[in-house]
Amino acid sequence: MRRTALIGVLGAFLLAGAGATAAHDGAHPSATPAPSVKRPGAGYFPNVELLTQDGRAVRFYDDLLKGKSVAIAFMFTSCQDVCPLETANMVQLRRQLGERAGKDIHLYSISIDPQTDTPAALKAYAEKFGADWTFLTGQPEDIKLIGKKLGMIRDRDKPTSRESHHGAILMIGDEPTGQWTRNSAVDNPRFLAARIGTFLGWRDNAPQRSYAEAKPLTLDNGQRLFQSKCSACHSIGRGDRLGPDLAGVTDRRERAWLASYIADSGKMREQGDAVAIALHNKYKKIGMPYLALGSSDIADLISYLQTRSTPQ
């Protein structure tokens, strides 16, 4: 009861189909589901065969979902924009989850470009990011079906194009209770971890602080952008993460170079910029992602890096 109420507060929803049944049958969506209510389960999710990054064959329902709590994201290894940020953020989330990961909650990254993403390609990608959870590939039509059943891929989506990528969604689900909730995969990892704990009813979960408390309105635009779009990969003065420590970057690089680089580092490499190429070769070729930032956001980010880098 307690847990169902909490879930109600979070605005969790049941998946399409089974969800509709529950909402219309039951007098109250937040009431404890009657045993007769159909939930997304064995008959709902396809039990298709997928391959892990180690080349192990697994069944989607039987091996990955049944009886488990899960967090599922879609990605593809050649994605230059949101996926690297998403995966980097999931690495931070994985860290927050600590020992619960792989036990109380299973993380899955499923490739939506399965023809390119062989198990070996996924393994190399996971290793580059230091990701220790399960990456999956399979038959394109099977993966599309999984995406549709999870409500993460729509028919009209061309998921692997830069213009309409798959959105950075992290679906959190608890198969035994049939409860699912949709989150942004690029949300602050500490909040994501807390939200998952609340959703799954973990008892020793740290109390969840509200956004209002955690993000004071005084946060300037540059700082806010840095936290949401850069800090999964960069620190300022706390050492390298997936990308270089950005302390002092405004001293070691020209402002115009920084602006072009933050706008589209891939393009600079294509144009033969020696510094961009050297950086790329040094940092395991993860690549500074294309984040589609406007010029005023980039200016705010550079000012923020400047204030944080200036020696006191």
Ligand code: HEC
């Ligand atoms: C997915 C991880 C990731 C994210 C997110 C990311 N970066 Fe990077 N960044 C890198 C990597 C990796 C490099 C090293 C170059 C490369 O591999 O291409 C880099 C390099 C840089 C450099 C060059 C550093 C130097 O020494 O000259 C700057 C500046 C930079 N990033 C700024 C940003 C900013 C600003 C954001 C947020 C708007 C951001 N990055 C988001 C991974 C990331």
